[in-house]
Amino acid sequence: MQQLNFPNTNLDLTVMGGQAFNWIKEPKRYVGFMVDQIVVISNLNKSDNATWQTYPQNNNSSYISKYFRLDVDFGDIVDQISKDVHVKTALQQNHQPRLLKQDFDQTLISYLCSARKNIKSIRNSLYKMSKELGDKVEIDGQEYFYFPKTEIIANTSENKLREFGLGFRAKYVRDSAKYLCEGKLRSEINKLEYSKAKEELKKINGVGDKIADCVLLYSLGHDHIMPLDVWGKRILTDLYGLNPKLSYQQMSEWFTNRFGKYSGWAGQILFEWVRGRGSLSA
DNA sequence: TCTCAGGGGCGAT
């Protein structure tokens, strides 16, 4: 086991919040299932002594470092965005999620599954999909499943995908998996500037402004963007007084103008904060 | 058992 070291981070909000749907919360540990990696985090009761392990390759510290973005100075980010009164309040209440850098295909497919669903429901769907289509691995006598490879999803029928509770999203998931397998997405997507990359993503059937922004923030590291879902828009209108009739782009630009290059971090903190409260009322 | 909304996007007006 390896020592886990990311100070000032609320791990529960980081992996069980709204940016990743592939973590299982067990009584004594968290287990994350990715395309080619399982990550286990334990000893959480002593926050200073939390440890991690990776499978099938053990002690894969480069994976951990990249996934949890350990090169990012969280303290610096907090210093910059906590000038805002709402962010400051959220942070004072010990809500400090960290942004992850997740696998591209997995992120895209996961968010295609998210439309008009609650978070618990999204998690259930993705777990069922992994259990059925992903490879099995045994850890400490328990079975886990890797997130399915994109080719497998592309070769799964829409009806089969619907068995995972995907409903009308099944077609989007299958079509986009095929799209990726056929190499139709520009391979340099991770090097394009924000607006170009977003344009490319929106060519995928089922991907609009919001899902594109989720992929851009949670997988491609465009930290200056806050994806605007129903909660995000509520934060802007109810907390900051924006006109609800503003377009997605207008709201998005307003937020980025306010918080600058760390808007995504600010947005995530606010999102988890209001989501945890269940409402925006004081 | 029933209702309602849930981290959207598409296609028709």
Next chain:
DNA sequence: ATCGCCCCTGAG
């Protein structure tokens, strides 16, 4: 720019 609809599930 607005609106009905897509399908299913968790929460009350």
